[in-house]
Amino acid sequence: xPVKTDYQKIPLVFNVYxxxxxxxxxxxxxxxxxxxxxxxxxxxxGTLDPFAEGVLLIGVQGAQRLNDYIxxxxxxxxxxxxxxxxxxxxxxxxALVNVEKHIAVEFQKMAKEELEEKLxxxxxxxxxxxPHSVSATKFEGKRLYEHALAGRLIQKEKVKREILDFKxxxxxxxxxxxxxxxxxxxxxxSFFEEVxxxxxGYGALQILERTAIGxxxxxxxxxxxxxxxxxxxxDLEKWGRxxxxxxxxxxxxxxxEQTSKYLQGQRLKLDLIExxxxxxxxxxxxxxxxxxxxxxxxxxxxxxxLNEELAAIFNLQLAISLFL
Numbered sequence: 001x002p003v004k005t006d007y008q009k010i011p012l013v014f015n016v017y018x019x020x021x022x023x024x025x026x027x028x029x030x031x032x033x034x035x036x037x038x039x040x041x042x043x044x045x046g047t048l049d050p051f052a053e054g055v056l057l058i059g060v061q062g063a064q065r066l067n068d069y070i071x072x073x074x075x076x077x078x079x080x081x082x083x084x085x086x087x088x089x090x091x092x093x094x095a096l097v098n099v100e101k102h103i104a105v106e107f108q109k110m111a112k113e114e115l116e117e118k119l120x121x122x123x124x125x126x127x128x129x130x131p132h133s134v135s136a137t138k139f140e141g142k143r144l145y146e147h148a149l150a151g152r153l154i155q156k157e158k159v160k161r162e163i164l165d166f167k168x169x170x171x172x173x174x175x176x177x178x179x180x181x182x183x184x185x186x187x188x189x190s191f192f193e194e195v196x197x198x199x200x201g202y203g204a205l206q207i208l209e210r211t212a213i214g215x216x217x218x219x220x221x222x223x224x225x226x227x228x229x230x231x232x233x234x235d236l237e238k239w240g241r242x243x244x245x246x247x248x249x250x251x252x253x254x255x256x257e258q259t260s261k262y263l264q265g266q267r268l269k270l271d272l273i274e275x276x277x278x279x280x281x282x283x284x285x286x287x288x289x290x291x292x293x294x295x296x297x298x299x300x301x302x303x304x305x306l307n308e309e310l311a312a313i314f315n316l317q318l319a320i321s322l323f324l
Contacts, residue, residue, distance in 0.1 A: 011063035012240035017221030034228040054210030073285040074214035087202035091189030103201035112171040
């Protein structure tokens with residue numbers, strides 16, 4: 001008879017649907033105060049500005065330590081509505097329009113399909129972008145929006161990002177509703193400002209929803225009515241997702257002796273290790289990083305093939321305490 005998983009003892013990720021208004025930090029704080037059991041540290045995998053809504057992933061029991069890997073390996077998809085004709089300090093319409101300039105008339109009248117083709121041709125693929133001056137990117141230990149609130153607008157250097165997919169869902173000038181899938185760190189507000197500039201004018205976002213981080217979609221997000229309440233039972237099995245379901249990778253399964261060596265940071269010979277391929281290969285986030293399990297299928301961490309050996313790159317503290 002299989003042993004029932006104790007969800008209070010494994011790293012979990014909650015796919016929370018953040019509404020418009022509260023900060024990402026306040027939602028993490030709510031979960032921290034109301035989950036009602038000893039879950040260790042807590043953290044999120046990519047902030048959303050207060051004006052934005054959608055997928056906010058929150059990790060507990062060691063899951064939050066995977067932050068860098070989630071950012072690196074899982075693309076993010078957004079639905080946005082932008083309004084052409086005006087520029088704001090924030091790149092969205094929570095601030096007043098301070099400069100007006102409509103895009104060229106030819107683009108105002110252009111058919112949705114034609115405009116989509118033009119923008120996709122220009123933006124798809126490698127994309128260099130500077131973080132918006134009121135974004136959550138840090139500079140000298142503070143968020144850029146914190147500098148902006150203090151009257152100091154910071155212009156950071158452009159960094160390489162990637163636009164993976166772009167579709168215009170609706171175009172009725174001056175409104176453009178679009179869906180975009182991007183590499184981590186891409187700012188959709190800045191993207192829409194660049195779209196408007198390419199078309200000869202200004203623009204700002206009216207709506208921004210993060211609809212997916214990898215396979216974690218807004219449709220499956222935990223709505224506010226289902227968030228934990230102190231003193232009431234919160235169904236971890238229903239709402240919590242194990243790490244290997246959030247980040248889909250191929251797997252290796254280790255013997256007892258190999259497990260001990262892995263947790264001590266020793267390299268293992270690849271030809272002596274059992275490799276388990278995921279059944280949904282098209283969803284694999286990386287072929288160069290592997291989930292590592294012991295012979296009882298307990299998740300131990302991550303490893304990378306390196307010169308015919310398996311090198312540990314991430315050990316879950318929970319795994320070390322339970323199985324070393």
